[in-house]
Amino acid sequence: MSTGTTGPKKILVFLPQPAAYMIVTKLAERGHSSIAVSTVPEVFDALRSDCYSFAITTRPEIDLLRNIHSIPVVNLEIFFHAEPSGGGPLSTSKKFDGRAFMERVEFLVRPVTARGEHAGTEPVKTIAMRGHKASRWWAMAKKMLGLPHHREGLSDVRS
Numbered sequence: 001m002s003t004g005t006t007g008p009k010k011i012l013v014f015l016p017q018p019a020a021y022m023i024v025t026k027l028a029e030r031g032h033s034s035i036a037v038s039t040v041p042e043v044f045d046a047l048r049s050d051c052y053s054f055a056i057t058t059r060p061e062i063d064l065l066r067n068i069h070s071i072p073v074v075n076l077e078i079f080f081h082a083e084p085s086g087g088g089p090l091s092t093s094k095k096f097d098g099r100a101f102m103e104r105v106e107f108l109v110r111p112v113t114a115r116g117e118h119a120g121t122e123p124v125k126t127i128a129m130r131g132h133k134a135s136r137w138w139a140m141a142k143k144m145l146g147l148p149h150h151r152e153g154l155s156d157v158r159s
Helices: 017-029 040-048 059-068 098-109 112-119 127-145
Strands: 010-014 034-037 052-057 073-075 080-084 092-096
Touching: 010 017, 010 040, 017 034, 017 098, 034 040, 040 052, 040 059, 052 059, 052 098, 059 073, 073 098
Parallel strands: 010 034, 010 052, 052 073
Antiparallel strands: 080 092
């Protein structure tokens, strides 16, 4: 296995041909390299090559892809949302959320280390703050367990 850096991997799109080509075209417009496959032998050969970072497909094919190769999979169906149409209360149509889909793709094409940098939502805490919380927790745990305090001469204001 080489330790050199490799270029970005491609995106595998496993859908019926018309839909696959439409998705590949939209990905290319955003600068992403992707390949469309529509049959099981094609997807099997593609996944054996190990040059894809993730795949895009529909729910019924997710298990098939993961049984061939462990790879992240985007379920295209979750980006379709029911929207009431003007034909009455019982008729609905589906609308594709292209913005959310491209946000998911953009997230997955980033290197794993870059994903972790942007994932944290907790504010950064200083070492002093972490130490204070840890010492309070430790003091409470020692008290509950009946462990001796090693601070003779000091009284706990909470007791």
